[in-house]
Amino acid sequence: MKLESKKTIIPKSAEETYHFLSDVKNFEKLMPENISKFEVLGEDKFLFALKGMPEIVLKKKEAIPYNKIILGAAGGKLDFSLTAIILEITGDSSEVQLKFEGEFNAMMGMMIKSPINKFLETLATNLPKEV
Template sequence: MTVIESKSIINQPVEKVYNFLADCNNHEKLMPENVYNWSSTKDEASFTVQNMSKLALRVSERKENQEISIVPSEKAPFDLTLSWKVKSIDPSTSEAVFTIQADLNMMMKMLASGPLKKLTDYQTTKLKEELES
């Protein structure tokens, strides 16, 4: 299992960070430009990644002010789990950690690790920008 992770310190209370991430409609704001055909509800999102494939994801678990786990709701190119873990540093500051766990064979790992790392870094940066603006 390949694990790719990125974290960000956000100047907002943990409840605000959690509530933003718990709603899949907000995740479109965290996506890079190569994501299009976005469609979402509070619990699900589907989109197309340019030069790759269409993905459909759903929230599999929510632990209030702690964690949101997201899994494919349709067949994906490989098994994966996305998770956001949030914790309070102090009443007005939170840490958000975005983790992608992907079941990649050696070839897929070589091809996908770089783009997946860029994605996790991009999303944690965008989350900070979105919530602090």
């Protein structure tokens, strides 16, 4: 399953946006209102839960300065990644698109597609307000 958020313009340079997204504790500011738990587990790992959903642990897997940050599932039964693609538009603005990728059976895919799409759009919408 591959899902993408809309492209979002951030009123900060690609470098500033990258540094914001590189700090996992900043993801708490981007979470939807229905978050029931957020906990930083280390410099590159955090746990979160949305109401009615299981806890998810994300770990920073790869970071390419000013262009890309890849978070992946850390443990658990589901293997997926959340990638932030950062493009510099001007010296003081950048564009971010979030991409979700995971392998799920058909039933699981149908159940999680809508909530994940909504989650990606919420993160993308909150980015310009928080960076």
